[in-house]
Amino acid sequence: MLALSITNGLVIGIIYALTALGVSLVVGIMNVINFAHGEFYILAGYFSFLFAHTLGLDPMVAMVLSVGAVFVFGVVVEYTLIRPTYGDELYSLILTFILSIVLQSAYLLIFGPYPNKPPNWVKGATDLFGLFMYGNQRLAALFAGIAVIALFFAMLKLTWFGRMIRAASQDREMAELNGINTRRLNMLSFGLGCALAAAAGVILSPVFPVTPTAGVPVALTAFVCVVLGGMGSMWGCVVGGLILGLVENLGAAYVSTGYKHVFMFVILILVLLVRPSGLFGRSET
Amino acid sequence: MKKRWVFAVLMAAVVGIALGSVPVQAADTVKIGVVGPRTGGAAATGKAFEEGIQLATTYVNANGGVLGKDLEVVFEDTAGAPDKAASGFERLVTRDGVAMVLGESHSSAALAEIEVANRLKVPFVVVEAWADPITAKNYRYVFRAGPSNSGVVNDTIAKWVVHEGFKKAYIVAENTDWGLGIAELSKAALKSAGVPYESLVTERKSQDHYTELAKIKAFDPDVVLAFVYGTGLHYFVAQAGEIGLTPKAVVLDGAGPPSLWPDFWTNVGDYGNLECFVSSMHEKVELTPLATAFREAYVEAFGHAPTDYKSRSIYDAILIAADAINRAGTTDAEKVVDALESTELLVTRGTARFGTEKGGPEYHHWMPPMLVIQWQDKEQVVLYPPEAATGKLKR
Numbered sequence: 001m002l003a004l005s006i007t008n009g010l011v012i013g014i015i016y017a018l019t020a021l022g023v024s025l026v027v028g029i030m031n032v033i034n035f036a037h038g039e040f041y042i043l044a045g046y047f048s049f050l051f052a053h054t055l056g057l058d059p060m061v062a063m064v065l066s067v068g069a070v071f072v073f074g075v076v077v078e079y080t081l082i083r084p085t086y087g088d089e090l091y092s093l094i095l096t097f098i099l100s101i102v103l104q105s106a107y108l109l110i111f112g113p114y115p116n117k118p119p120n121w122v123k124g125a126t127d128l129f130g131l132f133m134y135g136n137q138r139l140a141a142l143f144a145g146i147a148v149i150a151l152f153f154a155m156l157k158l159t160w161f162g163r164m165i166r167a168a169s170q171d172r173e174m175a176e177l178n179g180i181n182t183r184r185l186n187m188l189s190f191g192l193g194c195a196l197a198a199a200a201g202v203i204l205s206p207v208f209p210v211t212p213t214a215g216v217p218v219a220l221t222a223f224v225c226v227v228l229g230g231m232g233s234m235w236g237c238v239v240g241g242l243i244l245g246l247v248e249n250l251g252a253a254y255v256s257t258g259y260k261h262v263f264m265f266v267i268l269i270l271v272l273l274v275r276p277s278g279l280f281g282r283s284e285t
Numbered sequence: 286m287k288k289r290w291v292f293a294v295l296m297a298a299v300v301g302i303a304l305g306s307v308p309v310q311a312a313d314t315v316k317i318g319v320v321g322p323r324t325g326g327a328a329a330t331g332k333a334f335e336e337g338i339q340l341a342t343t344y345v346n347a348n349g350g351v352l353g354k355d356l357e358v359v360f361e362d363t364a365g366a367p368d369k370a371a372s373g374f375e376r377l378v379t380r381d382g383v384a385m386v387l388g389e390s391h392s393s394a395a396l397a398e399i400e401v402a403n404r405l406k407v408p409f410v411v412v413e414a415w416a417d418p419i420t421a422k423n424y425r426y427v428f429r430a431g432p433s434n435s436g437v438v439n440d441t442i443a444k445w446v447v448h449e450g451f452k453k454a455y456i457v458a459e460n461t462d463w464g465l466g467i468a469e470l471s472k473a474a475l476k477s478a479g480v481p482y483e484s485l486v487t488e489r490k491s492q493d494h495y496t497e498l499a500k501i502k503a504f505d506p507d508v509v510l511a512f513v514y515g516t517g518l519h520y521f522v523a524q525a526g527e528i529g530l531t532p533k534a535v536v537l538d539g540a541g542p543p544s545l546w547p548d549f550w551t552n553v554g555d556y557g558n559l560e561c562f563v564s565s566m567h568e569k570v571e572l573t574p575l576a577t578a579f580r581e582a583y584v585e586a587f588g589h590a591p592t593d594y595k596s597r598s599i600y601d602a603i604l605i606a607a608d609a610i611n612r613a614g615t616t617d618a619e620k621v622v623d624a625l626e627s628t629e630l631l632v633t634r635g636t637a638r639f640g641t642e643k644g645g646p647e648y649h650h651w652m653p654p655m656l657v658i659q660w661q662d663k664e665q666v667v668l669y670p671p672e673a674a675t676g677k678l679k680r
Contacts, residue, residue, distance in 0.1 A: 001499055008495045105324075113328030114548045115516045123554070125527045132499065135527035208492040209552050211516055213325055217490060252496040258460050258486035260496075 004132045005249040011138050013245025014145035015204050019218055020225035020237040021152060022196030028169040028232035029189045031089060032082060035096040037222055038215025039103040040194040044070045044201030045210030046111055048118040059119050063202040067195050074194025078187045086186075100215070107212035117209035118202070137206050144203045149238060152196065156234065165189060169232060197222075221264070228268050230281025239279060243267065314357035315350070315616060317606050318377030319388040319599065320370060320398060321412075323362040326490070326515050329546055330390040330413070333593035335360065340582050340596075341603035351607050352614070358603065359383060363394050370394035374401045374409075384616035385409065385609075387602040390595060392416030392462035399427045408609075408621045412602045413595050416462045417470075421646040426618065428625055428639055428649040430602050432565070434467040436652035441563060442539065443474035445657045445669040446508060449678050455506040455534075456484035457497060457513060457521070464489070464512045467539060471510055482506075491517060494524050502530045509536045518543040519552040526556025535680060537657070538562035542593045550663065559679055561659045561668065565634055566594035569665075570656060570673050576633040601632040601653075625649075 019041060026034050044066045051062035081099065085092035122136040156162035164185055167175040176182050200218075201210070208214070225244060229236025244264050251263035271279060319338060323331030338358045345356045359381045363370035370389070377383045378401075385408040389395040395414035402409035403424045411419055411429040415437065420429045446454060454475055458468035468484060475482045483504045487497050498521075501509060509530070513521050518538050525531045537560075538544045544562035553560075571577050579600060583591045591597060605628060610616060613624040626649070630637045634653035642648060657669035659678060666676035 001496075001503075004499050005496060008493070012493060108324060108328060113332055114546050115519060115552055116548065117552045120554070125529065133527060133529040135524070138527075208520065209516065209548070211326065212328065214516075249496055253499075256486070257497045257500070258488060260488050260491060 001253050003129065004134075005253040006246065007128065007132075007134060008138075009246035009249035010242065011142045011145075011245070012248065013242035014142055014149070015200055015241075016221055016225050016244050017238040017241025018145050018149055018200040018203070019197055020222040020229070020241055021149070021234060022193035022200075023219075023222045024226045024229070024232060024234055024237045025165070025196065026190055026193040027226065028234075029165060029172075030082070030086075030186050032085070032092045032190075033089075033096070033223075034190075034193065035093065035219065036077075036100040036103060037193070037197050038217070038219030039100050039107075040070055040074060040197040040215075041201035041218050042107060042210045042212070042215040043073065043103070044198030045118065045205030046107065046116060047198075048202045048205055049116040049210070052118050059121055059206075062118065066202050067198045070198035070201075071191045071195040075187055075191040077194070078190035082190060083183075083186070100219075104212050104215070111212065113212065115209035115211045115214075116205075118206050120206045135207070141203045141207055145200070148196075148199045148203070153234070161188070217261075224264055224268055227278055228271055230278030233278065233280035236278055236280035314355045315352055315610065316357045316359055316381055316383045317603070318374075318381060318383035318386040319358055319360045320363050320374055320377070320386060320394070321360070321388045321390055321599075322365040322394075323360070325364040325366070327365050327390060329515075329593060330542070330595050331360075331362065333542070333595040334388060334390075334599045336583070336587060336591075337596035337599035338603065340579065340586060341600040344582070344600075345603065345607045349611075351610050352616070356603075356607055363389065363391070363398075365391040365394055367393050367397035371397040371401050374398045375405070378405050378407050383407075385606055385618075385621060387606055388412050388599060389414045392419065392466070395419050396462060399424055402426045406618050408618055408625060410602050410606060410625070412598045414463070416466045417646040418462075418466075419646075420648055420650045423643045423648045425622060428651075430605050430637055430639075430651050431598050431653065432655060433646050433650060433652060434463065434470050435646055436650075437539070437563060437655055438467060438470040438474050440652065441655045441657060441669065442471065442510065442537070443478055445537075446475065446480055446510075447478050448669060448671070449508070451480060451506075451508040451535075453504065453506040453508075454480050454482040455501045455504055455509045456482055457501065457509060457511050458484070458486055459489040459513050459517065460486050461489050461514075463514070463540075467512050471512075471539075487513065487517075489514075489517065492520050494521050495528065498525055498528050498530055501525075501534075502528060506534050509534050510539055511536055512539040514540045515543055516552075519546075519549065522560055523553045523556050526553070531556060532559050532680065535659075535678070536560050541565075542595055544660070545592045545594070547592060557660055558662065559659060561657055561678075563655050564594050564658050565653050565655050566591065566597055567656055567658060567665055567667055567673075567675075569675055570667055571633075572635050572654070573631055573633060575631060579633050597633050598653075601634060601637065604632050605630055605637050 047066035048062050051057045052059050120137045125133045125135050128134045225240040229240030247263045252260045321334045361373035387410045390413040392414045412431045415434045458464035541562045541564040608630050609624040613620040637651045639649050640647040658665045
C-alpha cells in the first residue's frame, strides 16, 4: 500500500505541478489570477479528443496541435480581454471568473454533458516491483509531465525569453527600462501559461476524461499548489504539487478515503500558519 | 471605455446562457415544472430528462392534453446542488405558476426540494432520487415514482448477490445522501444474508480511485457494489481493470445510467466487459406496450435506441402527472394530491400505484421493477430477476 501510495502520489503530484506552473507564471509576471485556467486545461482535452477521434490524427500530433491551439486562444484572450484590465487586479479577477462560466457553458453546448476521452498512448498495466499493478497510461503521463516541466525550466534558464520572464517577474519597471516590451511579454506569457494548462490537459485527459465542469477542481488545486509553494515561485509549484499529491494519497491510504481532498487544505493551512508567504515565497517587508 | 465594452460583452453572454433556459410563454396551457441537473457533473441526466420531456409532452398533447389544454413543461436547472435546487423549485412555483413539479436525480437536491414543496403546498413527484428519507418523511405533497435505496437494495441487489452465490462483497459509496444511504442499507442486507463484507467511502468528485481499489483488492472480494455516480463510475471501472481487481471480482454499478452512457466504452475500454449494473430498462425486456411505444418514438425522434433509462423515468412521471390532473379535474393542489394517491396507471415500467400507508419510505412511493444486467461482449444480458433473465453471469 505504501509503495502504491507513493507512486500514485508522485504521478498525481507532477500533474498538479504542471497545471500550477501556468498559474504561477501568469501571477508572477502579470499579477493576474486566471480563474479560467482549468477551462484551458479542459479545452486542450476536447481539442485532443476532436483531432484524434474526429480527424483521425495520430494521438501525439493531436496533442501538439491542441497545445498550440490553446496557446493561440490564450494569446487572443490576453489581447482582447485581459489587456484592458492591467492595473486593476480585481477587474481581471472578475473577468476571468466570468470567462470560466462562459467557457463551461460553451463546452456543454458544443460537446454535451458526457465525458470525452482522447485515445490512450499505451494500453494495459505493468507489475511494478512485483508489488502492485499500475496503469501504463499513468506511467506515460508521469514521464511526459516530467519532460514538459524540465523543458519549461530549461527554457526559463537557458533562453532569452526565459531571462525576460525572470527579469519582468523580479522588477517589471527595470525590465522595461532595459528594453523589454512588457506588453508583448505579457501576451506571450499568458499564452504560455495557458499552454502549460493545455499540456497537463492533453497528458491527463486519456486517464481522466474531460467534462464541461471538470476544470473547476483542476484550477482549485492549481491555486492551492501556487499558494503552498509561494506566489510566483516556479520551484515552489513543483514542490507544492508533489506534496499535495503525496499527502492526498498517503492520507487516503492510512487515514480515510472519504476526505482525500480535505488533506490538501489541512496541509495548506498548516504551512501558511508557519510560513504565510508559502514554502518558497518571498516575504514582503 | 474598452473595459466596459469587454465586461458588457461577457455579461451579455452569461445572461444569454441564463435566458436560454427560460421557456417561451405559450398561451392557454397547463404548466408543470421539472427539476434536474442540466449543468454540473450529472448534466447527462438533464439531457435524458429533456428527451423524456419531449416525448411525453408530444404523447400527452396528442392524447387530449391536460384539462382540455396543451401540456407545457418548464425545466429548471438544479446543477445537483441543494441550494440551487430549492431556489429553482420555488421559482417554478412563484414565477412560472406550475401546477406541480416532477423530476430530480440527486438525493441531496431532492431533500432540499421536498421542504419547499411542503412549505408551498405544491405536489412534487420525485423521479430518480433514491434516498429513503425523501418519502420516509411522509410529507403529504411529496411522491416518488421511481426507485428508492431500500427498494433497490432489498428487492434487487441483495437478492442478486445471494442468487449468484457470491462469498465476499465490498461496498464502495460516494459521500452523498444517496451513496451513504444505500451503503448502509446494503450492509444491513448483506449481514442478514450472511455474506461477509467490507466497505469504504470515496469522495463524490474523486477521479483517482487507486488507493480505494488497492484496499478492495487486499480484501479479495468476488463482488464489488459500487455506489458511485457519473463519470466517477467510468474512472472506477477502468482503474479496477488496471490494478487487476477485475475480472476476478465482478463490479456492480449500483446506479445504472453511467454504464449506459454513449461514451462508456470509450472511457473504460475492454475493462467494461463483464461489468454489471442495475437498470429499469432493457430493449428485450419491455413490461408494457407503452415501453415498446416509448422506444419506437425515441428512435424516431433521436435516431438511436434509448440509453439512459432516466429519459423513460421522467416520461412516466409526466404521464402520471397529466393523469392525476385530468382525474382531479383541476390544478388545485389538494385535489391533485388526492388524485395522485388513487393513481392506477399503466406506464412503461408497469402499473404506477403509490403507497398510502404512513410510517416508512413506502408512503407515496411507487417502486418500479429493477433489473441487474451484465455487459457481455458489449451485449446487455439480464441476470436478475430470474424470470426476466436473458443469460447467466459470466466471470
